[in-house]
Amino acid sequence: MGLLTPSGGLLFWMTLAFAVVFLILAKFAFPIILGSVTKRKEFIDSSLDAAKVAEQKVADLQLQSEQIIADAEKEKVAILKEAATSRDRIVADASVQAQQEASRIIAEGRRQAEAEKEAILANARGEVAMLAVQMATKILRGNLSASEAQQALQENLADEIRES
Amino acid sequence: MILSRTYRILIVMLLALALPGASSFCAHAEDDAVTSAAIQPVSPVQTDSVSAHTGLEMPSDSAARADAAPMVAGIAPEAEPFNPKKMVMEHLADSYDWHITTFKGRHISIPLPVIVKSSTGWHVFMSNRITGGGTYKGLYIAKEGSHEGKIVEDVDGDQRRPIDISLTKTACGILVVCAIMLVLFLTAARAYKKRNEVDYCPKGLAGLLEWLIDSILDSVIKPCVGENYLKFAPYLLTAFFFIFCSNLLGLVPFFPGGANITGNIAVTLVLAVATFLAVNLFGTKEYYKEIFWPDVPVFLKAIPLMPVIEFIGIFTKPFALMMRLFANIMAGHSIILSISCIIFATAHLGAAVNGSMTAISVLFMVFMNCLELLVAFLQAYVFTMLSSVFIGLAQVKHEE
Numbered sequence: 001m002g003l004l005t006p007s008g009g010l011l012f013w014m015t016l017a018f019a020v021v022f023l024i025l026a027k028f029a030f031p032i033i034l035g036s037v038t039k040r041k042e043f044i045d046s047s048l049d050a051a052k053v054a055e056q057k058v059a060d061l062q063l064q065s066e067q068i069i070a071d072a073e074k075e076k077v078a079i080l081k082e083a084a085t086s087r088d089r090i091v092a093d094a095s096v097q098a099q100q101e102a103s104r105i106i107a108e109g110r111r112q113a114e115a116e117k118e119a120i121l122a123n124a125r126g127e128v129a130m131l132a133v134q135m136a137t138k139i140l141r142g143n144l145s146a147s148e149a150q151q152a153l154q155e156n157l158a159d160e161i162r163e164s
Numbered sequence: 165m166i167l168s169r170t171y172r173i174l175i176v177m178l179l180a181l182a183l184p185g186a187s188s189f190c191a192h193a194e195d196d197a198v199t200s201a202a203i204q205p206v207s208p209v210q211t212d213s214v215s216a217h218t219g220l221e222m223p224s225d226s227a228a229r230a231d232a233a234p235m236v237a238g239i240a241p242e243a244e245p246f247n248p249k250k251m252v253m254e255h256l257a258d259s260y261d262w263h264i265t266t267f268k269g270r271h272i273s274i275p276l277p278v279i280v281k282s283s284t285g286w287h288v289f290m291s292n293r294i295t296g297g298g299t300y301k302g303l304y305i306a307k308e309g310s311h312e313g314k315i316v317e318d319v320d321g322d323q324r325r326p327i328d329i330s331l332t333k334t335a336c337g338i339l340v341v342c343a344i345m346l347v348l349f350l351t352a353a354r355a356y357k358k359r360n361e362v363d364y365c366p367k368g369l370a371g372l373l374e375w376l377i378d379s380i381l382d383s384v385i386k387p388c389v390g391e392n393y394l395k396f397a398p399y400l401l402t403a404f405f406f407i408f409c410s411n412l413l414g415l416v417p418f419f420p421g422g423a424n425i426t427g428n429i430a431v432t433l434v435l436a437v438a439t440f441l442a443v444n445l446f447g448t449k450e451y452y453k454e455i456f457w458p459d460v461p462v463f464l465k466a467i468p469l470m471p472v473i474e475f476i477g478i479f480t481k482p483f484a485l486m487m488r489l490f491a492n493i494m495a496g497h498s499i500i501l502s503i504s505c506i507i508f509a510t511a512h513l514g515a516a517v518n519g520s521m522t523a524i525s526v527l528f529m530v531f532m533n534c535l536e537l538l539v540a541f542l543q544a545y546v547f548t549m550l551s552s553v554f555i556g557l558a559q560v561k562h563e564e
Binding site: 003004005006007008009010011012013014015017018020021022024025026028029030031032033034036037039040043 | 253256257258279314327328329330331332334335338339342345346349350352353356357362363364365370373374377378381394397398399401402406428429430431433434435438494
């Protein structure tokens with residue numbers, strides 16, 4: 001039974017010691033520890049929330065940048081296409097122009113050549129006419145002097161014409 | 165089972181290590197014998213147990229002495245045989261000095277202050293004046309009777325207990341536990357205070373304590389108490405760590421430990437009363453309504469059957485807390501002590517029996533100490549959990 005009877009002295013010391021320890025710890029230890037644990041928990045929670053938001057933002061930005069890249073790609077393709085078309089058109093235009101120019105030059109050359117030929121021919125005709133007149137003059141002169149002489153003259157003239 | 169050579173060597177080493185520890189119990193037993201009998205001849209039990217400590221083999225002459233033991237006991241009746249019950253009971257009970265060991269027949273113990281108010285007024289003195297059987301100003305320790313082991317005085321031929329608030333072994337154990345708790349938690353709290361940062365995560369002691377506190381808070385206090393758990397957390401944590409530290413310290417077999425703190429009913433009584441106050445002082449109106457006017461058919465309340473049962477329930481809950489903790493820790497201590505007593509109780513039976521029983525005893529002691537380590541935590545946990553549950557039950561809100 002001795003073990004089951006609480007002794008008064010021990011009750012006194014236990015009550016005193018436990019009450020003092022409880023009051024000290026309840027005032028100076030546990031509130032600080034629990035408070036800082038709670039604060040840290042809140043901090044971690046808010047940090048996680050912030051991280052989640054940031055992650056969302058990053059994902060949005062990623063999406064946006066992908067969109068931008070896709071747009072740029074599309075634009076690039078369009079520009080290249082346009083460039084190709086305009087290049088082809090320019091080349092085609094240039095070749096057409098060159099063709100025209102070439103044919104114009106050819107025609108011009110041909111026309112000039114024709115004109116020159118005409119001029120040469122006209123000149124030649126004039127020369128021939130002059131020669132014919134001179135021949136006629138000489139023939140007439142020879143006829144007038146002698147028939148042999150006339151004959152010689154005739155042959156001379158013919159040679160002269162042949163030579164020219 | 166055939167043990168390999170290494171195993172056998174290991175076991176012998178284990179025994180060699182464990183036995184000096186057990187010898188302190190032997191010394192204790194011897195001490196008890198000395199306090200009860202003024203002149204103490206060398207008891208055969210002790211010689212044998214000493215030779216049992218030196219190794220497993222016993223020289224033949226000590227075996228002969230073991231054979232002679234009953235004869236010696238018969239010749240000298242004052243040589244008390246080893247009394248395990250007395251030894252266990254004396255360890256479980258409180259004492260006025262803190263016995264450490266007995267070395268070559270001399271007791272080495274720390275005298276503790278005795279504070280009593282006898283019929284002649286207040287007296288404060290050190291316990292070594294009376295523990296050897298002395299008398300100081302009419303005060304002495306009763307050797308028998310209803311106040312056995314307590315300080316008494318003779319008034320009109322009557323043994324009377326004075327008002328006794330001595331710092332006994334258990335009281336000193338309480339103070340040691342309190343000092344440890346204050347140092348631990350105030351150090352931890354200072355670590356937080358010093359670095360007043362919101363993202364400061366402590367290491368070392370504060371980290372360990374935070375882990376313990378947080379796990380108790382999250383697994384016990386928060387779910388059991390309910391929404392305003394922070395109001396009760398300091399008390400519940402103090403109770404938990406007080407019980408836990410006391411239990412652990414009780415398992416340490418030498419000086420600052422070894423006191424049977426939570427296995428003392430006065431200690432558990434104070435703890436239970438503290439829980440009782442926490443439950444009933446902060447109980448809500450609905451809690452008291454459920455006790456005195458519960459939601460049952462009127463005839464159960466007209467003859468106040470249910471209120472009486474509920475009212476008794478207020479007291480049985482902390483009573484159960486008190487008894488559970490007390491009985492568990494006391495039982496643990498007695499089992500470990502009883503197992504260690506096997507060594508000394510079988511000492512006069514010869515080397516073979518004593519040696520094998522010693523091995524068995526040590527194996528059981530190792531097992532029991534492991535179990536008690538679990539119990540030390542478990543009982544603190546259970547006390548805290550049930551206190552939380554009772555507090556939580558007293559925090560009921562009207563549900564509509």
